[in-house]
Amino acid sequence: MARIPLFIALAAVVFVALPFVVPSYYVGLTTKILIFALFAMSLDLLIGYTGLASLGHAAFFGISAYTIAVLSVKLRMSEWIAFPAGLTMAIALGAVFALLALRARGSYLLMITLALAQVVWGIAFGWRTMTGGDDGLPGLRRPAFVSDETSFYFLVLGLVAASTVVLVALIRSPFGLALQGIRESESRMQALGFNVWRHQFVAFVIAAAFAGLAGALYVYYNRFVSPDFLHVVRSAEVLIMVIIGGVGTLLGPAIGAAAIILFEDIISSQTQHWLLALGIIYVATTLFAPRGLIGLYRERFMARRKP
Amino acid sequence: MIWVIHTLNGISFGMLLFLLAAGLSLIYGLMKILNLTHGSYYLIGAYVGSTIIAKTGSFALALIVAPLVVALLGAVMERYFLRRFHLQELPQTLLTFGFLFIFADLMLWIWGGDPIVLPKPAAFSGSISIGDARYPTYRLALIAVGLIVALILWWFQERTRLGAMLRAGVDDAEIAGALGIDVSLLFTLVFAVGALLAALGGVLGGPIIGAQPGADFEVMLLAFVVVIVGGLGSLRGALIGGLLVGLLDNFGKIFFPELALFTIFVPMAIILSFRPTGLFGRL
Amino acid sequence: MTAYKALDVQNVAKNFGGVRALTDVTLAMAPGERLVLLGPNGAGKTTLFHSISGNIIASAGRISLFGQDITQLAPDARARLGLARTFQITNLFRQLTVFQNLQLAVCGAQQVTFKFIRPMTQYADVRERAEALLAEWNLVDVADTIVQNLSYGEQRQIEVVMALAGNPKILLLGEPTSGLSPAETHRVAAMVRALPRDMTILMIEHDMDVAFEIADRIAVMHQGRIIAEGDEATIRGNKQVSDIYLGVE
Numbered sequence: 151m152a153r154i155p156l157f158i159a160l161a162a163v164v165f166v167a168l169p170f171v172v173p174s175y176y177v178g179l180t181t182k183i184l185i186f187a188l189f190a191m192s193l194d195l196l197i198g199y200t201g202l203a204s205l206g207h208a209a210f211f212g213i214s215a216y217t218i219a220v221l222s223v224k225l226r227m228s229e230w231i232a233f234p235a236g237l238t239m240a241i242a243l244g245a246v247f248a249l250l251a252l253r254a255r256g257s258y259l260l261m262i263t264l265a266l267a268q269v270v271w272g273i274a275f276g277w278r279t280m281t282g283g284d285d286g287l288p289g290l291r292r293p294a295f296v297s298d299e300t301s302f303y304f305l306v307l308g309l310v311a312a313s314t315v316v317l318v319a320l321i322r323s324p325f326g327l328a329l330q331g332i333r334e335s336e337s338r339m340q341a342l343g344f345n346v347w348r349h350q351f352v353a354f355v356i357a358a359a360f361a362g363l364a365g366a367l368y369v370y371y372n373r374f375v376s377p378d379f380l381h382v383v384r385s386a387e388v389l390i391m392v393i394i395g396g397v398g399t400l401l402g403p404a405i406g407a408a409a410i411i412l413f414e415d416i417i418s419s420q421t422q423h424w425l426l427a428l429g430i431i432y433v434a435t436t437l438f439a440p441r442g443l444i445g446l447y448r449e450r451f452m453a454r455r456k457p
Numbered sequence: 458m459i460w461v462i463h464t465l466n467g468i469s470f471g472m473l474l475f476l477l478a479a480g481l482s483l484i485y486g487l488m489k490i491l492n493l494t495h496g497s498y499y500l501i502g503a504y505v506g507s508t509i510i511a512k513t514g515s516f517a518l519a520l521i522v523a524p525l526v527v528a529l530l531g532a533v534m535e536r537y538f539l540r541r542f543h544l545q546e547l548p549q550t551l552l553t554f555g556f557l558f559i560f561a562d563l564m565l566w567i568w569g570g571d572p573i574v575l576p577k578p579a580a581f582s583g584s585i586s587i588g589d590a591r592y593p594t595y596r597l598a599l600i601a602v603g604l605i606v607a608l609i610l611w612w613f614q615e616r617t618r619l620g621a622m623l624r625a626g627v628d629d630a631e632i633a634g635a636l637g638i639d640v641s642l643l644f645t646l647v648f649a650v651g652a653l654l655a656a657l658g659g660v661l662g663g664p665i666i667g668a669q670p671g672a673d674f675e676v677m678l679l680a681f682v683v684v685i686v687g688g689l690g691s692l693r694g695a696l697i698g699g700l701l702v703g704l705l706d707n708f709g710k711i712f713f714p715e716l717a718l719f720t721i722f723v724p725m726a727i728i729l730s731f732r733p734t735g736l737f738g739r740l
Numbered sequence: 741m742t743a744y745k746a747l748d749v750q751n752v753a754k755n756f757g758g759v760r761a762l763t764d765v766t767l768a769m770a771p772g773e774r775l776v777l778l779g780p781n782g783a784g785k786t787t788l789f790h791s792i793s794g795n796i797i798a799s800a801g802r803i804s805l806f807g808q809d810i811t812q813l814a815p816d817a818r819a820r821l822g823l824a825r826t827f828q829i830t831n832l833f834r835q836l837t838v839f840q841n842l843q844l845a846v847c848g849a850q851q852v853t854f855k856f857i858r859p860m861t862q863y864a865d866v867r868e869r870a871e872a873l874l875a876e877w878n879l880v881d882v883a884d885t886i887v888q889n890l891s892y893g894e895q896r897q898i899e900v901v902m903a904l905a906g907n908p909k910i911l912l913l914g915e916p917t918s919g920l921s922p923a924e925t926h927r928v929a930a931m932v933r934a935l936p937r938d939m940t941i942l943m944i945e946h947d948m949d950v951a952f953e954i955a956d957r958i959a960v961m962h963q964g965r966i967i968a969e970g971d972e973a974t975i976r977g978n979k980q981v982s983d984i985y986l987g988v989e
Contacts, residue, residue, distance in 0.1 A: 342844060
């Protein structure tokens with residue numbers, strides 16, 4: 151396993167050197183990939199490690215973005231207030247979702263998370279006076295110290311890298327192991343003396359927090375927020391990033407995010423039919439590569455794992 | 458008097474929701490599949506219906522043919538895709554999710570982005586007097602149709618052997634086989650019937666709600682809220698839940714035009730807090 | 741009474757809708773006692789078992805553990821009071837390794853929960869206890885094997901080891917020999933007999949030979965009630981019991 155520090159060093163060099171080597175369009179694209187990598191990793195914590203399949207993850211992403219946009223653009227507050235407020239809203243919404251959704255399991259959980267997220271979308275869409283409705287809220291300015299592409303990139307890189315470190319530590323901690331135990335068997339965990347609900351609640355809120363961070367970064371990236379941030383399609387995009395990358399691998403979803411973003415970039419320059427492409431990816435992945443890219447890699451190159 | 462009008466509006470809309478929720482519940486009750494394309498079936502039904510009416514001028518024809526077309530679509534989806542992942546929740550969800558987007562895009566491609574409102578059938582395009590107001594007969598017919606379908610489904614569920622099986626949630630091939638039933642055919646049939654009900658709702662709802670991109674997502678959400686409130690797998694739940702949500706949605710739009718979805722959210726949250734499986738649900 | 745009974749079940753009843761699964765069940769266990777629940781299918785053994793473990797909440801009556809009322813407590817609360825159980829259908833963390841399974845059992849016992857920052861490897865107490873369990877039960881070779889890849893017999897064994905990880909005060913064994921070969925059954929029975937004498941054990945068993953071998957006392961259930969209770973001789977001599985078991989193993 152000595153390969154890993156080498157791999158990290160290499161990745162670090164690549165990411166740091168990037169803005170000085172490639173055209174600014176690609177710097178922007180990489181920024182977007184980093185943001186969605188964080189978004190996808192946050193969902194993997196919930197789905198892959200805790201075993202809670204949520205179809206409404208975009209709600210946390212979006213509410214953070216909207217909070218920041220509304221506070222900054224409409225109420226002219228500084229980013230030092232808006233940014234934490236956005237994260238706080240994401241955490242609060244995560245708590246609300248968890249309180250309601252954790253009463254159920256399986257299909258009910260899927261349905262409830264989807265329904266709750268759609269309700270939030272509906273509010274963003276319908277509350278024109280506050281959110282701008284379908285038109286969204288334009289005019290968000292990046293803070294002065296990151297007003298150019300490169301420094302914004304480094305801000306995102308720094309925050310995403312830090313978040314990744316935190317998430318990895320979380321996975322490796324007793325709490326992380328407990329989440330995996332819960333994924334495998336809630337009844338067994340209960341019999342061992344763990345308060346399963348509380349663990350799931352905390353996992354939900356943490357996942358929402360990181361999704362909120364991703365949303366906050368994305369709204370500054372876009373300088374604009376619209377109901378698309380919260381739509382089912384957004385939840386679907388982040389879900390397929392997790393699936394393609396490999397559920398329960400944490401870094402797999404980050405790769406999945408890169409794959410989907412790049413693919414979307416290519417597709418949308420050719421055609422309007424991104425939704426069709428997304429649907430086909432879903433169907434194809436389910437039929438041919440349910441374990442994602444990491445799964446395919448493992449099957450091919452690491453078959454000797456089994457005793 | 459205006460409240461009677463609003464209530465009737467809520468009830469007629471509720472009947473549409475009932476048709477959707479009934480189909481969703483039916484499919485889930487037997488096959489444990491949460492069909493995310495249910496809203497799509499609704500919309501496809503509405504679009505296909507609109508094309509049939511445009512070409513032939515007959516609402517009745519649309520009402521018969523469109524649901525059958527969608528039923529066929531559902532049968533194909535079940536037989537060639539969902540069948541492979543029997544009882545595996547995540548793959549099934551992913552598949553129906555995928556088809557949701559594929560259908561959405563194709564519908565936009567074929568029928569364009571402008572909303573389409575289906576013309577009412579001649580027989581029901583008038584209105585009758587209720588007190589000092591006039592109320593469209595179409596909506597009253599809609600309520601009647603909803604009740605008739607509810608009765609048919611109830612009869613089927615309570616009085617036939619097949620219905621008993623569905624009620625018991627039997628999906629064990631051996632038991633079903635011992636009863637002389639072809640399970641494979643049953644699954645496809647049930648899925649097709651669920652899709653048919655959704656499309657029927659689409660055609661019936663066409664003159665009122667219309668068809669436009671995004672309606673599939675909206676309708677799916679409402680159907681979900683109905684089964685969350687009424688309970689998955691329960692016909693009674695679909696009816697009561699449908700009426701409840703229909704009324705709430707309607708009155709919500711009147712009182713809180715900008716926040717209509719919030720009025721739906723509240724009962725959903727209440728039910729989830731106290732009866733997570735819904736009013737009549739059984740897990 | 742100088743000390744609390746280890747387990748005190750008083751007039752417990754359980755209804756499911758209209759079905760009376762348990763009626764007026766009263767049972768007591770002294771610390772260190774081994775009690776086996778026998779009875780035909782549907783007698784209520786599993787319902788009683790689950791009422792004690794907390795997976796079912798009794799409709800009426802009182803259950804206490806070393807004097808503490810646990811009637812309404814959730815399973816995890818009971819576990820924290822020193823109650824451990826095994827599952828009749830093996831219920832392990834299938835995608836995790838044996839070592840990880842044991843670590844979780846130890847974490848539960850030591851209540852190492854909601855620790856977010858330091859990696860698992862740095863919790864020496866947990867690691868040492870888990871390693872001790874591996875050594876004690878001859879599991880060192882399979883420590884890094886994913887549980888799913890173990891044989892059924894090995895999984896059944898780990899099922900019991902998990903329950904023992906926290907040195908429970910009372911152990912509930914749910915049909916531990918089900919599905920095992922005669923040799924494996926014998927091994928499990930020997931293992932149970934070898935457990936520390938201060939551990940109170942309540943067991944459901946179908947195999948009468950195993951039951952008589954392990955039990956200090958036996959309680960026979962029928963249609964939701966306890967119809968006979970006592971040592972081997974008492975039970976063997978009970979006419980009602982032999983009537984019920986006539987023709988049934």
